[in-house]
Amino acid sequence: MRGGAAALGEQAWAHLRPEDRDWLKDLTQRAGPGARVALVGGAVRDALLGETPLDLDVVVEGADAGALAAATGLPFLVHAAFGNATVTLPDGRHVDLVRARRESYPVPGGNPVPAPGTLQDDLRRRDFGLNALALPIHAAVRVTLLDEVGGLADLHARTLRPLHPHSLHEDASRLVRGARLAGRLGLTAHPELLRQVPDALALADHTPRLQAELRLLLHEPAPGRAAHMLEDWGAGALLPSGAIPRLEALDARQAAGQTVPPQAYAAALLSASPEPAALAARLGLGEKPAALLARALSDAPATPGSPEALLRALLRPDAYPALTGRDVVALGVPPGPAVGQALSHLAALRRAGQVRSPEEERAALTAYLHGNSSPPPDGSSGPPAGP
Known part of the structure; x- marks a missing residue:
């Protein structure tokens, strides 16, 4: 990640997918000679870190974004606001x-009010220095790195620095977004970020976007690390x-090779x-998460x-595999309604703490079948009738 702007631009460009490079070239040509088209944000950051970005964000200066989207011939949506x-x-x-x-x-925590600007203006409005790098693509398909706010130095230092003194006051969701990035990329917080944390906490309840960022945190590769x-x-x-x-315990399960879904x-x-x-x-x-x-x-x-078993082991470490209907039939309960009665009896014993293992359940079931068990505290029925 060393070298001049042109060399770094070529390095980032080389890490894009070939089909993405072709699409960006075509987009630049469609924008026309008076426009500027630049790949920005996380795609440039990740490409400079040697990753192949999947998500692309493009800034357009001097051309109508909706008209340019329509000119690609691909499905598109226009966000008029x-x-x-x-x-x-x-x-x-x-x-x-x-x-x-x-x-x-105008209102901290509320939606920002946009106004037309330049590519440099667009970079200066962003959250963190390492997210404010751009890769302008010229008509001759030359690329160079544009670092308007010192983001490259932040990327070298792997530090997360807000772009201005009121960044987290204006948008507290940037704090959670920063934690997501820091957990994913192994970044440290710049002192300026730490100084602004109280501002973010004071505005958290007035920043609806912060809740969306917390939801996205659960989809990170290691949510516990971000938290x-x-x-x-x-x-x-x-x-x-x-x-x-x-959350960190689930991270550990995932690191051990177990699949842990966001739910x-x-x-x-x-x-x-x-x-x-x-x-x-x-x-x-x-x-779905509440049901799970x-x-x-x-x-x-x-x-x-399963996710249920994974969570049960985490939240109820003393839990054990309870006997099933097949198990109680194998132990002598006749098929039919008697199976449900036997399972209800065992469930009541579990709730009362009178059985703590499959072995104790088998012993309790044997006593139940021979009429030697005391009724559980919730008064479940006695032994089932024979066939």
Whole structure:
């Protein structure tokens, strides 16, 4: 990652997918000689780190983003409020075409008010220095790196630096976005970021986008690591007390080769909240994580290796595989209604803490079948009738 702007631009360009390079060349030619087209943000950052970016963000100066999107001949949507457009590539990926703009925040935490600007203006409005690098693409298909705000030095130092003193006051969601990046890329917080953390916390409840960023955190490669970043920065209160160790425990399972879907992370987060339904609604998690959590906390059998089993091992370390209907039939319970009665009896014993292992359940079932068991505290029925 050493060299002049031209060499670094060529290095980043080489790490793009060939089909993406071809598409960007075509887009530049369609924009015309009076326009500037630049790849910006995370794609440039990741390409300079030697990764092949999948997500592309493009800034357009001197051309209408919607008209340019239409000229590609691909499916597109126009976002009139900001003068932007989204193009769907043939492989299904989406590319944002953003009109170069300046922004102001009349109300901290609210939506910014855009105004037309230059490519340099657009870079200066961004969140962190290493996200404000650009790769302008010239008509002759020459590329060079544009570093308007010192982002390259941040990338060398692997540090996360806000672009101005009121960055997190204007948009507190940048704090969570920064933690996501730091956890994913192994970045450290610049002192200026740490100085602004109290500003972000003071505005958190007035920044709806922050909740969306917390939801996205659960989709990171290692959500527990990203959450730990928030805690290290003094912002652990954005998550329920006790949530971070649970998320990190799932990270460890994932690092050991177990598949941990985002819904399992979401359910673990809900498990730490005193008001899980309210948290799920605030983050827009839908109903599935809560349903998964309920199954994990229940006595219903869970398939080994399933999200339910994974969460049960995390949240109920003393849990064990309960006897199933097939098990009780093998132990002498006649098929039919008697199976449900026997399972209900065992479930009541589990809830009362009178059985703590499959072996104890088998012994309790034997006593139940011979009429020697005491009724559990909830008064479940006695032994089933014989055939």
